[in-house]
Each structure stands twice: as structure tokens, then as C-alpha cells.
Amino acid sequence: MLTEKEKRAFQDYLTQEGLKFSLQRMKIFETVLAGLKHLTANEIYKNVQKKYPGIGYATIYRTLRLLCDAGFCTELKCEDGACRYEQAFVNAHHDHLICTKCGRFVEVVDPQIERLQIRLFKINGFLPQRHRMELYGVCKQCRK
Amino acid sequence: MLTEKEKRAFQDYLTQEGLKFSLQRMKIFETVLAGLKHLTANEIYKNVQKKYPGIGYATIYRTLRLLCDAGFCTELKCEDGACRYEQAFVNAHHDHLICTKCGRFVEVVDPQIERLQIRLFKINGFLPQRHRMELYGVCKQCRK
DNA sequence: CTAAATATTGATAATGAGTATCAATATTAT
DNA sequence: ATAATATTGATACTCATTATCAATATTTAG
Numbered sequence: 001m002l003t004e005k006e007k008r009a010f011q012d013y014l015t016q017e018g019l020k021f022s023l024q025r026m027k028i029f030e031t032v033l034a035g036l037k038h039l040t041a042n043e044i045y046k047n048v049q050k051k052y053p054g055i056g057y058a059t060i061y062r063t064l065r066l067l068c069d070a071g072f073c074t075e076l077k078c079e080d081g082a083c084r085y086e087q088a089f090v091n092a093h094h095d096h097l098i099c100t101k102c103g104r105f106v107e108v109v110d111p112q113i114e115r116l117q118i119r120l121f122k123i124n125g126f127l128p129q130r131h132r133m134e135l136y137g138v139c140k141q142c143r144k
Numbered sequence: 145m146l147t148e149k150e151k152r153a154f155q156d157y158l159t160q161e162g163l164k165f166s167l168q169r170m171k172i173f174e175t176v177l178a179g180l181k182h183l184t185a186n187e188i189y190k191n192v193q194k195k196y197p198g199i200g201y202a203t204i205y206r207t208l209r210l211l212c213d214a215g216f217c218t219e220l221k222c223e224d225g226a227c228r229y230e231q232a233f234v235n236a237h238h239d240h241l242i243c244t245k246c247g248r249f250v251e252v253v254d255p256q257i258e259r260l261q262i263r264l265f266k267i268n269g270f271l272p273q274r275h276r277m278e279l280y281g282v283c284k285q286c287r288k
Numbered sequence: 289c290t291a292a293a294t295a296t297t298g299a300t301a302a303t304g305a306g307t308a309t310c311a312a313t314a315t316t317a318t
Numbered sequence: 319a320t321a322a323t324a325t326t327g328a329t330a331c332t333c334a335t336t337a338t339c340a341a342t343a344t345t346t347a348g
Contacts (some may be wrong), residue, residue, distance in 0.1 A: 001309090018324090019325090020314080020315050020323085020324055020325065021315070021316090022314075022315075022324090022326080023192050024325085024326070025325090040305090041305080041306080042304095042305085044283075045346065046319090054327080055326090055327080056326065056328065056329095057306090057327085057329095058306095058307080058308090058326075058327065058329090059325080059326060059327070060323035060327080061305090061306065061307075061328090062307095062325085077221060077223060077225075079221060080305080081180060081221075081305070081334085081335085082304085082305065083305085096272055097264065097265065097268050099270070100273055106268055106270075108264055108268065108332080110260055110263075110264055112256075112260055113257055113260045113261070113264075113303070116254055116256055116257045116260070116286075117257070117279055119254075120241065120252055120254055120257075120279060121241065121279055121281050124241050124250055124252065125283060125284035126241055126243070126250075126279070126281035126282060126283055126284070127281050127282040127287055128279070128281045129244055129280045129281045129282065131277065131278060131279045132276075132277070132278050132280075133261075133275065133276070133277040133278075134275060134276050135261055135264060135270070135272070135274045135275045136273045136274050136275060136276075136278075137265050137266060137270035137271050137272045137274075138270060138271040138273065139268075139269060139270055140269035140270070143271055161294090162295090162296055162343065163295080164294085164296065164343080164344050165344070165345090166295090166297080166343075166344075168296080168297070168298095169296090184334090185334075185335080186333095186334085193318080198298080199297090199298080200297065200298035200299065200300095201298085201299090201300095201335090202297075202298065202299080202300090202335095202336080202337090203297060203298070205334090205335065205336075206296085206297090206336095225305085225306085225321065225333080225334070226333085227334085227335090255302060
């Protein structure tokens with residue numbers, strides 16, 4: 001369930017951008033924020049349909065874009081070709097450890113790596129914007 | 145142009161795997177190895193067509209897969225949704241600095257980061273396999 | 289060297305993720 | 319309550335990639 005703070009933040013964003021409120025948008029927001037896992041657009045679609053049958057695919061994509069633009073969630077282009085979304089309301093930046101057997105995602109941040117990345121940008125004359133780092137391996141469970 | 149060593153390595157791989165030699169495969173191999181840039185399948189297709197008109201799309205994709213499996217090239221899933229390929233015959237592992245304005249790719253490796261990545265795998269109980277790291281920013285030229 | 293066995297090819301249909309279009313509907317401001 | 323405007327759902331479309339399959343090429347065995 002959404003907290004009041006989250007709901008308000010979303011509604012404020014809509015108002016601020018001159019966008020309209022809709023139940024569909026709220027349901028999608030809710031699903032994304034509730035999502036513990038890294039869901040594809042299709043998974044989110046099916047999930048939202050449970051609470052709001054009749055919602056269209058296009059609305060899912062449109063709203064996911066909106067949520068990403070707003071900074072409420074981030075998009076992660078995966079190796080299987082689909083995008084996965086994760087809420088960024090509570091979560092700060094992080095990278096991913098991904099199990100190549102079971103697909104499990106582990107969120108990680110290494111401040112030292114972050115610092116060295118900035119150094120790499122600088123050394124090469126780049127103005128840093130963002131990065132993505134994915135570490136693929138086999139998790140403990142899957143090695144047994 | 146391909147060196148004898150490269151040609152031989154490719155032919156040896158085919159033989160070893162019980163695959164057949166074909167001019168198409170060799171032309172694609174040649175194009176990929178010659179490619180300095182990070183080409184999409186479509187760019188490789190157009191490139192190969194110059195030397196070998198009549199080649200089909202499917203053959204491009206099939207052969208790129210083969211080359212990746214063989215380790216002669218690597219696939220890079222880009223943000224624009226297409227894959228880009230780069231030869232891995234001479235090139236060792238590296239990550240990418242990508243300019244978000246002009247699209248320029250700079251290949252980078254930071255041994256310290258590599259070491260810290262391994263540490264991250266270990267800390268989380270993962271058996272390391274591979275990783276990808278992309279740093280997005282604005283290059284010197286584009287900042288002017 | 290030839291023929292049979294088998295892999296590869298090119299054309300094209302199919303898939304799957306994501307986007308564009310547009311008339312119907314809902315929200316907001318007046 | 320109404321007019322102005324944004325959003326929606328259905329669906330057609332795009333684009334990258336994969337699957338299918340008959341025709342063709344390569345390899346192997348004789």
C-alpha cells in the first residue's frame with residue numbers, strides 16, 4: 001500500500017507538470033512502488049490488471065515513461081531484451097549483481113567503485129552523468 | 145584485411161566445432177574484425193553487402209551469434225535498443241565510456257575497479273562470470 | 289573424383305517489445 | 319454545468335531479432 005507521502009508526491013508531480021490525475025496512473029504508480037522485484041512492463045501490466053481490469057498496454061508504457069521522467073522509478077535494459085523497472089522513491093542509486101542461473105537480482109553499491117568511475121570520466125575528459133554496472137555470476141544457492 | 149593467423153583461427157574454430165566453411169561467414173568475420181567502431185547488425189549487413197551482395201539478414205545474425213559464441217566478438221546491448229558488436233580477437237575485456245551527445249565510445253579498463261568488482265561478487269557469495277559497465281557522460285568536444 | 293549426407297543460405301514469415309494514431313472518455317478550470 | 323484539454327484503450331505499426339523451409343553449398347566416404 002502507498003503511504004500518504006508517496007501519494008502526495010505523485011499528485012504534486014502531476015499538478016506541477018500540468019498533468020491530470022487518473023486512477024490508472026495511480027494504480028501503476030502503486031504497483032511499481034510496491035514491486036520488490038525488477039518487473040518487466042508486461043509483468044506490471046498483468047499485475048495492474050488484477051486491480052484494474054481493462055487497462056491498456058499503452059497506458060502502462062506511457063505511465064512507466066512518466067514515472068521514470070519524474071524520477072519515481074528507473075528503467076533497466078536487460079540482457080533478455082526487455083526492460084525492467086524498479087521504484088526509485090526510497091531506493092537510491094545502486095548497481096546489480098545478477099545470477100545467470102536463477103535470475104536473482106542483488107542491489108549493490110561500492111563507494112570505492114563509484115569514486116573510481118568518476119576518476120575515469122575525468123581522465124577521459126568526460127562530464128559524468130550516470131552509469132550502469134551489472135555483475136553476472138552464479139549465486140550461492142545455484143552453486144550447490 | 146585479415147591476417148593469416150586470424151583466418152586460421154576462424155577456420156580452426158569451424159572445423160573443431162564440426163561447422164562448415166562458407167564465404168559468407170568469412171566475409172562477416174572479416175568485417176567484424178576490421179570494424180573499428182561498434183557496429184549494429186544492420187550496419188554490418190550493409191557493410192558486408194558491399195563485398196558480398198545478396199547476403200541475407202539471417203546469415204548476418206546467425207554468424208554474429210557464432211562469432212560471439214566463439215569469442216571472436218562481443219555483443220553490447222545499447223540504450224537505443226540495438227546490439228552493437230565489436231571484435232574481441234585482439235581486444236581484451238574493457239568497459240565503455242559513452243558520450244550522450246555524439247555517441248562516441250571510448251574503451252576503458254580500470255584494474256582497481258576490476259578488483260573491487262571481484263570483491264563485490266565474493267562478498268555476496270557469487271561466483272564471478274562477467275560484467276558490463278557503461279559510463280555515460282559528455283565528451284570534451286561536445287562540451288565546447 | 290563423385291555421390292550421398294549434411295550444414296548453410298536467403299527469402300520471408302513470425303515474434304516480441306515498444307511506439308504512434310485516433311476516436312471515445314475523463315478530468316480540470318471557468 | 320460546461321467548455322477546453324488531457325488521457326485512455328484498441329489497435330496498427332515499427333524495429334530488431336528469430337524461426338521456417340526449400341534450394342544450394344560443403345564435406346565426407348567410397
